Amino acid sequence: MSNTVKLKDVCEFKRGLTYSKKDEVDYSNNVVVRATNIDLKTNKLNLAQLKYIKESIKINEDKILKKGDILICTASGSKSHLGKVALIDKDIKMAFGGFMGVLRTSEKCLPKFLCNILVSQKFKKVLLSNTSGANINNLRFSQIENFEFMLPSLPEQQRIVVKLDTSFAEIDMTINKVQKLIENTNLLFEKKIKQYFIDNVTNAPFVKLSDISEYFNGLTYSPKDVSENGIIVLRSGNIQNGKMEYSNIKRVNKKIKDKLYVKPSDLLICSRNGSQRLIGKSSLIGEIKEPMTFGTFMMIVRSEHNKYLQWFIKSKLFKKQIIKGENTMINQITRYMLDDISLPFPDKKIYSKIVKELEELDGHVRILNKILNIKIDNFKKLKSSILKQELLNKVA
Numbered sequence: 001m002s003n004t005v006k007l008k009d010v011c012e013f014k015r016g017l018t019y020s021k022k023d024e025v026d027y028s029n030n031v032v033v034r035a036t037n038i039d040l041k042t043n044k045l046n047l048a049q050l051k052y053i054k055e056s057i058k059i060n061e062d063k064i065l066k067k068g069d070i071l072i073c074t075a076s077g078s079k080s081h082l083g084k085v086a087l088i089d090k091d092i093k094m095a096f097g098g099f100m101g102v103l104r105t106s107e108k109c110l111p112k113f114l115c116n117i118l119v120s121q122k123f124k125k126v127l128l129s130n131t132s133g134a135n136i137n138n139l140r141f142s143q144i145e146n147f148e149f150m151l152p153s154l155p156e157q158q159r160i161v162v163k164l165d166t167s168f169a170e171i172d173m174t175i176n177k178v179q180k181l182i183e184n185t186n187l188l189f190e191k192k193i194k195q196y197f198i199d200n201v202t203n204a205p206f207v208k209l210s211d212i213s214e215y216f217n218g219l220t221y222s223p224k225d226v227s228e229n230g231i232i233v234l235r236s237g238n239i240q241n242g243k244m245e246y247s248n249i250k251r252v253n254k255k256i257k258d259k260l261y262v263k264p265s266d267l268l269i270c271s272r273n274g275s276q277r278l279i280g281k282s283s284l285i286g287e288i289k290e291p292m293t294f295g296t297f298m299m300i301v302r303s304e305h306n307k308y309l310q311w312f313i314k315s316k317l318f319k320k321q322i323i324k325g326e327n328t329m330i331n332q333i334t335r336y337m338l339d340d341i342s343l344p345f346p347d348k349k350i351y352s353k354i355v356k357e358l359e360e361l362d363g364h365v366r367i368l369n370k371i372l373n374i375k376i377d378n379f380k381k382l383k384s385s386i387l388k389q390e391l392l393n394k395v396a
Helices: 112-119 122-131 154-196 304-313 318-324 336-339 346-394
Strands: 003-006 011-015 031-034 051-053 070-071 085-089 100-105 148-151 206-208 214-217 225-232 250-252 267-270 282-284 293-294 297-300 342-344
Touching: 070 112, 085 112, 100 112, 112 122, 112 154, 112 346, 122 225, 122 346, 154 304, 154 318, 154 346, 214 336, 282 304, 297 304, 297 336, 304 318, 304 336, 304 346, 318 342
Parallel strands: 225 293
Antiparallel strands: 003 148, 011 100, 031 051, 070 085, 070 100, 206 342, 214 297, 225 250, 267 282, 267 297
């Protein structure tokens, strides 16, 4: 027997802990979980990047995560992250931050059953309808408290949860295998690039990067310079998988030096980013349909040899010189660091051959990755279909 219930009928909502920047410390026993700790793709809790606040701050018990809590993101710079959830499957003695909330279910609703409801397409449509405004980057419980769904008996909830766990475990295992295949393919390609810059250029003379190219730091601008009618400013997000992507652009209205206008075949490099793994990602600029510049945390390498340089910058020979010594992390790439870079520079016939072969191999890798990602998307759709069948059709 199933009854139609509203979200507010089966759970209570608790807002997260508010604190200021000055309360943050390098480490303490007061640990805070934030929106970044929920993986958007898996709806799992990731405790890799935690915040710590002063131990002198008293944290109320209702702000501490408990087993069975459903952690939900209530504010984010990206609307796609609003409403993402993760089930807390054990007591972890951590607080949840001010941009988060927690749903605590009543005795008539299993937390895991409700969590499955909240990752369904039906609930996501409700989220989208409530956060579709241009400036709405916050989610209030009042916007979702009247969300309706069918609530079966506790034994039926348990049966559904077990079936979903079993089905999803098998699908996730297959997805992980496909993702591992993608990772291995990309790793083999990286090794191939490394091989080209060791084996194929053994006798080539080394030159300084500064001798065969020039490079420029990006445009410095402030929020007041942003304008819908301004010039496109390229940022790190415009580089996706080594290619330029123009679907998410920003424009600025500011006087720009001639050298900071992007030209075809320029090599755009991310020189600084909040995520260190993105530092150094790069792409050649292709056809330019309107004037463009590049942002503060970007650099442009300009050379007639850029088709060759793009592969060198992806190689470990480049990364080894940038990182230096035992330090495996860098905060940014500077012009002074590029001044110290040396690279093998064979005659044009040899390096043209290297470019051609790596471009062909890159094309094959991209096709394979595209096919594998389609498979992953299909498996995710299968999960959504099973979720809909079990949660909405059978108990609706």
